[in-house]
Amino acid sequence: MKIVVAGGTGFLGQPLVTTLLAEGHDVVVLSRKSRSGHPPVRIVEWTPNGTPGPWATEIDGADAVVNLAGEPIAARRWTDLQKQRIRESRVLATRSIVEAFNQAARRPSVLVSGSAVGYYGPLGNEIVTEEQSPGTDFLAKVADLWEMEAARAASERTRVVSVRTGIVLERDGGALPKMLPPFWFGAGGPLGSGQQYWPWIHREDWIGLVRFALSTDSVEGPLNATAPNPVTNAEFARTLGKVLRRPTLLPTPGFALKLILGEMAGALLLSGQRAVPSKAGRLGFKFRFETLDAALRAIFCRLPG
Helix, strand or coil, X not given: CEEEEECCCCXXXXXXXXXXXXXXXXXXXXXXXXXXXCCCCEEEECCCCCCCCHHHHHCCCCCEEEECCCCCCCCCCCCHHHHHHHHHHHHHHHHHHHHHHHHCCCCCCEEXXXXXXXXXXXXXXXXXXXXXXXXXXXXXXXXHHHHHHHHCCCCCCCEEEEEEECXXXXXXXXXXXXXXXXXXXXXXXXXXXXXXXXXXXXXXHHHHHHHHHHHCXXXXXXXXXXCCCCEEHHHHHHHHHHHHCCCCCCCECHHHHHHHHCHHHXXXXXXXXXXXXXXXXXXXXXXXXXXXXXXXXXXXXXXXX
């Protein structure tokens, strides 16, 4: 298949592209910056401003598109300007892609577009499936707008999948490396009350779910990209400490995180969703890492080479 990937150079996009290439697909990466790719990757510069450009010719005739473009959520403190960047980067990039679909002579058969479990808002210990309505906080509103833009690409020719991603775990990026320093110094522990649920997923399973969405015609609409067994933050800290052989006795007070990070602390660290992959399980997807212990041991205890 010819697969176009927007946002194909980051923590999720790059290993996804590598996997797709290994499977023999023709992969084109859309990037804001002109750069040379390593054959057989072709990198095409684009400006995701809400309208199609010369890059749209790559979408015309492609088999599938994966849209992961957007300003990183935790790159910096959430000022009003940064929140605008987070929102507009997702909405405008997705709108650009949808407009390219609409002007294509031969539309791709599937659009797999990014989203997040933040769509649901903070929900305590309630088990959350794809049927849950959107929340009302900032991240929920962003995810809702993001998904509504992607849904405009749906047609008799094209199905749309919105991948609601949880906390993706791997050692070379994402949230996990930022959690490690306190644990290495023996000062790790839960954040705030520790009772908030963290819907995690190993990156290998996240890639597997995207591949599943690309190749399975029955996958459509929202898809929770989370492991079957979400855990509380306290359990996450205990399991991480056990795998690293470090104590987990020092909780970080919620007020301290709010002083340091502002609004972001409440949305990303001190609240969460007990999201489960209901649709993936129903449609037959098999997770490699169903428990947090197995996922973290795979990351930190893998043999050299």
